[in-house]
């Protein structure tokens with residue numbers, strides 16, 4: 001069974017086409033209109049070894065909020081669809097990424113229970129044209145729509161680009177770990193029998 005999903009979502013604020021292959025090779029083809037978000041999604045694909053195609057036409061004349069959040073919604077929906085009934089997957093993933101002075105850990109559970117805890121220091125920061133405070137908005141949209149428990153924990157860090165990039169890389173690696181197939185455990189990885 002291919003673990004892929006295609007999402008098309010159109011509102012008055014954004015129009016998005018996204019496709020995801022969890023068993024890809026890290027190929028990204030991403031154009032959202034927000035250069036830094038393209039950079040982050042490209043490294044998410046590379047470090048998560050997933051193939052990701054995104055096209056977004058968003059209302060960037062307002063600001064970047066709708067674009068960033070709605071791409072997160074579509075990515076979350078795609079993850080939820082691609083993992084299907086979650087039979088045979090590892091379920092949990094935790095990865096810590098250092099980036100120079102910055103250290104960020106992502107720990108996630110494909111639990112079926114949406115939750116985000118995020119302490120990234122993004123307030124009042126701009127990374128080029130990117131509003132850094134949209135980063136937790138992105139991760140919240142992913143967590144809610146993928147129905148995952150997601151913790152994004154910054155131990156320390158100074159440079160805003162490093163902080164956000166380390167978070168996306170850690171998320172990609174943790175997601176890859178959680179979605180791996182464990183051949184010793186063919187059923188749903190829960191004593192409840194369903195996730």
Ligand SMILES: [Mn+2]
Pocket residue numbers: 039161165
């Ligand atoms: Mn970078």
